[in-house]
Structure formats: C-alpha cells, structure tokens
Amino acid sequence: xxxxxxxxxxxxxxxxxxxxxxxxxxxxxxxxxxxxxxxxxxxxxxxxxxxxxxxxxxxxxxxxxxxxxxxxxxxxxxxxxxxxxxxxxxxxxxxxxxxxxxxxxxxxxxxxxxxxxxxxxxxxxxxxxxxxxxxxxxxxxxxxxxxxxxxxxxxxxxxxxxxxxxxxxxxxxxxxxxxxxxxxxxxxxxxxxxxxxxxxxxxxxxxxxxxxxxxxxxxxxxxxxxxxxxxxxxxxxxxxxxxxxxxxxxxxxxxxxxxxxxxxxxxxxxxxxxxxxxxxxxxxxxxxxxxxxxxxxxxxxxxxxxxxxxxxxxxxxxxxxxxxxxxxxxxxxxxxxxxxxxxxxxxxxxxxxxxxxxxxxxxxxxxxxxxxxxxxxxxxxxxxxxxxxxxxxxxxxxxxxxxxxxxxxxxxxxxxxxxxxxxxxxxxxxxxxxxxxxxxxxxxxxxxxxxxxxxxxxxxxxxxxxxxxxxxxxxxxxxxxxxxxxxxxxxxxxxxxxxxxxxxxxxxxxxxxxxxxxxxxxxxxxxxxxxxxxxxx
Amino acid sequence: xxxxxxxxxxxxxxxxxxxxxxxxxxxxxxxxxxxxxxxxxxxxxxxxxxxxxxxxxxxxxxxxxxxxxxxxxxxxxxxxxxxxxxxxxxxxxxxxxxxxxxxxxxxxxxxxxxxxxxxxxxxxxxxxxxxxxxxxxxxxxxxxxxxxxxxxxxxxxxxxxxxxxxxxxxxxxxxxxxxxxxxx
Ligand code: HEM
Ligand SMILES: [Cu+2]
Numbered sequence: 001x002x003x004x005x006x007x008x009x010x011x012x013x014x015x016x017x018x019x020x021x022x023x024x025x026x027x028x029x030x031x032x033x034x035x036x037x038x039x040x041x042x043x044x045x046x047x048x049x050x051x052x053x054x055x056x057x058x059x060x061x062x063x064x065x066x067x068x069x070x071x072x073x074x075x076x077x078x079x080x081x082x083x084x085x086x087x088x089x090x091x092x093x094x095x096x097x098x099x100x101x102x103x104x105x106x107x108x109x110x111x112x113x114x115x116x117x118x119x120x121x122x123x124x125x126x127x128x129x130x131x132x133x134x135x136x137x138x139x140x141x142x143x144x145x146x147x148x149x150x151x152x153x154x155x156x157x158x159x160x161x162x163x164x165x166x167x168x169x170x171x172x173x174x175x176x177x178x179x180x181x182x183x184x185x186x187x188x189x190x191x192x193x194x195x196x197x198x199x200x201x202x203x204x205x206x207x208x209x210x211x212x213x214x215x216x217x218x219x220x221x222x223x224x225x226x227x228x229x230x231x232x233x234x235x236x237x238x239x240x241x242x243x244x245x246x247x248x249x250x251x252x253x254x255x256x257x258x259x260x261x262x263x264x265x266x267x268x269x270x271x272x273x274x275x276x277x278x279x280x281x282x283x284x285x286x287x288x289x290x291x292x293x294x295x296x297x298x299x300x301x302x303x304x305x306x307x308x309x310x311x312x313x314x315x316x317x318x319x320x321x322x323x324x325x326x327x328x329x330x331x332x333x334x335x336x337x338x339x340x341x342x343x344x345x346x347x348x349x350x351x352x353x354x355x356x357x358x359x360x361x362x363x364x365x366x367x368x369x370x371x372x373x374x375x376x377x378x379x380x381x382x383x384x385x386x387x388x389x390x391x392x393x394x395x396x397x398x399x400x401x402x403x404x405x406x407x408x409x410x411x412x413x414x415x416x417x418x419x420x421x422x423x424x425x426x427x428x429x430x431x432x433x434x435x436x437x438x439x440x441x442x443x444x445x446x447x448x449x450x451x452x453x454x455x456x457x458x459x460x461x462x463x464x465x466x467x468x469x470x471x472x473x474x475x476x477x478x479x480x481x482x483x484x485x486x487x488x489x490x491x492x493x494x495x496x497x498x499x500x501x502x503x504x505x506x507x508x509x510x511x512x513x514x515x516x517x518x519x520x521x522x523x524x525x526x527x528x529x530x531x532x533x534x535x536x537x
Numbered sequence: 538x539x540x541x542x543x544x545x546x547x548x549x550x551x552x553x554x555x556x557x558x559x560x561x562x563x564x565x566x567x568x569x570x571x572x573x574x575x576x577x578x579x580x581x582x583x584x585x586x587x588x589x590x591x592x593x594x595x596x597x598x599x600x601x602x603x604x605x606x607x608x609x610x611x612x613x614x615x616x617x618x619x620x621x622x623x624x625x626x627x628x629x630x631x632x633x634x635x636x637x638x639x640x641x642x643x644x645x646x647x648x649x650x651x652x653x654x655x656x657x658x659x660x661x662x663x664x665x666x667x668x669x670x671x672x673x674x675x676x677x678x679x680x681x682x683x684x685x686x687x688x689x690x691x692x693x694x695x696x697x698x699x700x701x702x703x704x705x706x707x708x709x710x711x712x713x714x715x716x717x718x719x720x721x
Contacts, residue, residue: 186551196540221551221558225556225558226561226562226565227562228559229562229563233563243705247648248648248703249609250705322578
C-alpha cells in the first residue's frame with residue numbers, strides 16, 4: 001500500500017522491505033493475499049472498497065432516476081426499468097454500501113480500539129466478506145435476465161414480489177447471502193468485543209464506537225434471520241405453492257408488511273447506531289474535551305435499539321390497522337425521539353466551550369448533527385398518524401430517510417474515513433480537498449433533498465417515473481443537486497487514492513485531542529497490532 | 538478455558554439464537570392470525586348486520602360488476618350475470634355458479650376482493666357463499682347467492698364498482714398456510 005518507508009520502525013507488515021525473512025508476519029503477495037487473508041485490517045480494507053464500489057453502482061442508478069425525473073413526461077426509459085432502478089438503488093445502498101462500510105470500520109477499528117490482536121474468528125471473517133461479491137453480482141446481473149431486475153420496491157411487497165420474473169428470485173437469493181454474511185459478521189464482532197478486550201478495558205471504558213457496534217451486532221442477529229425467513233416465504237409462495245402472502249390462496253399481503261418491518265425498522269437503526277459511534281469519537285477529539293455524558297450515551301443507544309423493535313407499524317399507518325394499534329405505534333415511535341434527542345444534546349454539550357478545530361472529520365460530524373436532526377424531526381412528523389396518512393408513499397418520506405441515511409450514516413462514514421485515514425495509510429490526507437469534498441457534499445445534498453420535502457407535502461408520489469406539471473421546478477432543482485452530489489464524490493475518491501499513494505507522513509497520533517487506544521499504535525497501523533495486549537488503566 | 542474455546546461457546550450461542558430467530562419469522566404467521574382473530578380485524582368472512590333502517594336512494598344508480606376466479610382447483614366458477622344496476626340502500630341478491638370438473642370431492646374457500654378499495658367500508662353482505670367453505674362432490678354443480686346492499690354513504694364520485702371472488706382449495710397439501718380463510 002504505502003510507498004516510502006525509509007525510516008519505518010514498525011514495518012513488519014510490509015514484506016517488500018524485509019525480503020523473505022518476515023513471511024510469518026507479512027501478507028502473501030498479489031491476488032492470493034486478498035482471497036485468503038484472515039487479517040482484520042485486510043478484510044476491513046476489502047469491505048470498504050467493496051462498499052465504495054457499490055456506492056458508485058447505486059449512485060449510477062440514482063443518476064438514472066434523477067435524469068428521468070429531470071423533466072415531466074417519459075424521456076429516457078420504460079416505467080418498468082425506472083422501477084427496477086428505484087428498487088435496486090435502495091437495496092444496493094442499504095445492503096451493499098452502508099452496511100458493509102460499517103462492517104469495514106468494525107474490522108479495522110474494533111480490535112485496535114479494544115486492544116485485541118484480531119477478530120475472534122479470523123477465517124469466518126474472510127468468508128463473511130467473500131459472500132458479498134457473489135450477492136452483488138446477482139443483484140446487478142438481474143438487470144440482464146428476461147423480465148429485468150426486481151421492480152417492486154426494495155421492501156419486496158407482495159403481490160408484486162410474488163408475480164415478477166426471475167429477477168425477483170435473484171434479488172431474494174442475494175438477500176439470503178447478504179443476510180448470512182451480516183449474521184456471521186455480527187457473531188464475530190460480538191464475540192470479539194465480549195471476549196477479547198485488553199486487560200482493564202471494562203465494558204464501561206469501551207470507546208463509544210465499540211459500544212454502538214456491540215448493540216448493532218445484537219440487533220443484526222435479532223432481525224436479519226427474520227428477514228431471511230420472510231424472503232424464504234416469498235420464495236415458497238412463488239415456486240412451491242404455499243400461500244403465506246397470496247390473498248387468492250388464503251394468505252395475507254398485509255402480514256408481509258408486518259413481518260418485513262419487524263426487520264425493517266431495526267434495520268434502519270442498524271445503519272445509524274455505528275454512525276452515532278463514529279460521531280461520538282470525532283467530536284471529543286476535535287473539541288479537545290471528553291465526550292459529554294458517556295454513560296447516558298450508552299444507555300441511550302441501548303434504549304434506541306430496544307425501542308426500535310416495537311415501532312415497525314409506523315410504516316403501515318394506511319393499511320387499516322385498528323385505532324388502538326395505530327396509537328400504540330405512534331407513541332412508541334415518538335418515544336424513540338427521546339433517547340435520540342439525548343444523544344444530540346450530549347454531542348452539542350461536548351462541543352460547548354471546547355477548543356474546537358474544524359478539520360474535515362469535524363466538519364462532517366457537525367454537518368451530521370445539523371442534518372440528522374432535521375431528518376429526525378421529519379421522522380417525528382411522519383409518526384403523527386393524520387400527517388402520515390397524507391405523506392405516506394410521497395417524496396416527504398424520501399426526504400426524511402435521505403436526511404437520516406445520507407447526511408446521517410453516509411456523512412458519518414465520510415467523517416470516519418477522514419478521521420482514521422492517517423492511521424490506515426500512514427499519510428495525512430489532503431486537507432483542502434477534504435474540505436472541498438465536505439462543502440460540495442453539504443450544498444448539493446441539501447439542494448437535492450430539501451426540496452423533496454415540498455414535493456412530498458404537495459403530493460408527489462414516490463416510485464413513479466412521471467409527474468404532474470406543478471412539480472416540475474422542484475424536480476429539476478433536485479436533479480441538478482443529485483448530479484452535483486454524485487460528481488462531488490469523485491473528490492472523495494481522489495483524496496483517498498492520493499492519501500494511499502503518499503502525502504505528509506502521519507504521526508502515531510495526528511489529532512492531539514484523540515484518546516482511544518488505536519492512536520498508541522504507530523501510523524500506519526502495523527499488520528499485526530496488539531499481539532501483546534496493552535494494559536488499560 | 539482458553540480464549541479460543543470461550544469464543545467458540547459464544548459463537549454457538551449466537552448461532553442457536555440466529556436459527557431460533559429464523560424460526561420466529563415463521564412463527565409470526567400463526568401469531569398474526571391469532572391476533573387478527575382476537576382483535577376481529579379480518580372480518581371479511583362474517584355476515585354484516587344492519588342496525589339502522591336505511592333509505593333507498595332511488596335518485597342514484599350504481600353499476601356493480603361481478604367477477605369470479607379460481608386458483609389451482611379444478612372448478613369452473615362464474616357469476617350468473619356479468620353486472621347488476623342497483624340503487625344505494627337497495628337489498629339485492631346475485632347468483633354465482635360453480636362446477637366441480639373433477640371426479641374427486643374438493644373443498645374450496647372463496648375470498649372476496651373489492652374495487653375501488655373503499656367499497657369495502659360501504660358494502661354490507663348479509664349472505665355469501667364465502668362465509669363457509671364449499672364442498673363439491675365429483676362433477677357437482679351448485680348455484681350460490683350473495684345478498685348485499687351498498688350504503689348510500691358511498692362517495693358520490695363512485696358509480697361503477699367490482700366485487701370479485703377467488704376460490705382456492707382447502708386442505709390440500711399445496712394450499713394451506715391458511716390465512717383467515719380456514720373453514721368456519
Ligand atoms: C427520530 C427518529 C425517527 C423517527 C421518529 C422516524 C419515523 C419514521 C416514520 C414514521 C416513517 C414512515 C413514513 C411513511 O412511510 O409514511 C419512516 C420511514 C423511514 N425511515 Fe425513519 N424515523 C426516524 C429515524 C430514522 C433513521 C435514523 C433512519 C435510518 C438511518 C430512518 C430511515 C427510514 C427509512 C429508510 C424510511 C422509509 C422506508 C421506506 O418506506 O422505504 N429513520 N421513519
Ligand atoms: Cu421505521
């Protein structure tokens with residue numbers, strides 16, 4: 001990876017320097033290194049690159065969607081293809097981009113932050129990663145089979161998901177594989193955190209990133225199997241004559257929604273809790289103050305995770321539930337805003353009177369707090385039943401979840417990459433390009449998604465390739481924003497590649513406010529770290 | 538125990554937990570059916586009762602189209618008339634005919650479906666062959682009534698609507714993951 005290592009004291013990880021005598025420490029060369037590696041850092045790197053390439057693929061699909069919606073009328077594609085794009089954009093971003101990226105972070109950071117030499121099950125770690133490319137291949141190649149890729153929405157709602165062609169089967173298999181990978185990854189992470197911490201690293205001394213991942217991993221083993229079961233039922237309905245969800249055979253399509261969202265709502269928290277963790281690492285570092293309310297952060301994370309399991313039906317306020325059930329889900333949903341609010345206030349209090357500096361990771365963290373809070377508020381708006389009956393299946397919901405997922409999860413990921421790149425590569429990234437990336441993303445993100453609130457409130461339905469004339473202006477603005485946002489990500493790619501190839505040498509602890517264990521290791525982190533565990537006081 | 542052994546123990550527990558959650562996904566199906574039954578949510582297959590006296594609105598005409606389908610059972614199923622013209626508030630009876638084309642006894646259950654969706658709230662059915670399962674002997678033909686009324690409260694922009702029934706087979710090994718359509 002790194003190019004110059006003349007004064008490199010800890011270079012055992014780089015076989016090309018020391019010749020044959022360190023084969024026991026260093027990785028094998030070439031492709032085999034990546035196929036067979038059981039090293040948590042290699043696997044983390046592969047997760048991150050996989051996730052970035054899926055981010056590009058999903059982004060290209062979004063490009064197609066916004067190009068069609070640039071003007072009213074049908075310009076570029078058939079409605080079926082448009083629906084395939086929205087479906088697979090959602091699926092690929094959720095399962096291919098965001099989730100693997102967080103697993104990549106966990107692989108790199110968890111062992112280094114708790115003082116463990118590697119993940120608990122190194123071989124299984126390799127398998128969890130290598131399940132991903134076949135799944136991605138299935139998703140993408142579904143576009144080329146007769147009938148095209150699945151087009152009923154990333155949520156697999158029947159009856160459409162029972163009726164479609166073999167593209168839907170490929171989508172179902174892909175989800176099976178991705179689910180298996182996530183479950184294996186979570187088991188690994190839980191075991192590592194519970195059993196491999198350095199002496200003295202008690203649970204309540206763990207960095208928040210580790211805490212949030214521990215809780216996320218528990219959520220994953222709780223709900224991923226339920227998703228696997230759900231899509232298995234779809235599969236047997238499609239091919240083996242069962243009628244779980246087929247009304248014409250005595251099944252119930254509404255029941256699908258209940259079971260799907262039993263997975264689906266915890267899933268959205270699976271995508272945000274590790275982001276909370278990253279933000280909780282970045283803010284204290286650049287505020288040069290300890291995190292405000294550490295233990296309340298831990299409890300808030302746990303309560304969010306528990307509450308997230310009893311709110312699923314807020315996605316289904318219009319299916320005709322009894323009023324008491326609707327009210328229950330409305331109040332439970334609003335209740336989640338309380339621990340979420342605790343977190344936002346704690347972050348704000350962390351910055352309060354700190355000696356802040358605004359390097360790129362900090363910019364992304366502050367951007368996160370602003371924009372995620374907007375998304376949290378629109379979530380509470382959606383939770384109000386009479387309002388949601390108006391905005392369900394409109395662009396308002398699209399705006400809501402892009403504020404929490406793009407300016408939430410994705411911004412946290414960007415912040416985390418900038419924060420830890422010096423540790424991963426041994427070089428400082430280009431600060432001014434990083435800042436450029438932040439500001440471009442910030443501006444174009446809001447141009448894209450803020451106007452979608454208006455579109456949704458005015459009644460523009462989601463997942464439709466054409467729209468009424470009165471929506472034209474906002475859609476054009478949104479499309480321009482989307483193209484800008486997409487292109488801005490090339491800046492990110494440039495920064496990362498530049499940083500891998502060279503740049504100012506990073507010190508072991510390039511951020512003076514950082515306190516966690518990984519900063520005690522040299523930069524770049526040696527191939528094998530904490531072989532003798534540190535002692536935490 | 539060594540760290541590696543302890544790790545394996547944790548992994549085993551988590552694996553068992555995951556498998557149990559996979560099963561839980563399937564267990565949710567009967568669970569939901571029970572909840573719907575207790576809460577009385579799915580009452581498609583129960584007769585409505587008329588509490589108040591409803592006036593027939595003779596100034597308004599509605600067209601009700603009748604539709605019939607079968608799914609995977611050897612029956613021929615059709616309405617005796619394609620559509621009826623009625624007034625809101627008027628009690629009407631329509632007939633369906635079903636024929637068992639096979640030489641075995643077959644039990645079927647019909648499940649209704651309405652279009653537009655809001656018709657469901659305004660349709661009162663006093664009698665329907667879908668309230669019970671239908672068992673047809675080999676080659677039996679049966680005519681079956683549906684007695685219904687559409688409330689005058691139906692929004693005035695709706696004038697054409699469809700009542701559709703689909704029969705599916707009961708108690709065969711292929712079609713019985715049983716929604717609420719179990720024989721009552
Ligand atoms: C304060 C916290 C939140 C509340 C109260 C909330 C509430 C809601 C509600 C009520 C809906 C359903 C809207 C509808 O379909 O009509 C919804 C949709 C959604 N939310 Fe949230 N939400 C919150 C946070 C989040 C977070 C943190 C994420 C993910 C990181 C998220 C992701 C989503 C997604 C993806 C959907 C749409 C799913 C779909 O229909 O495709 N939400 N939210
Ligand atoms: Cu939700």
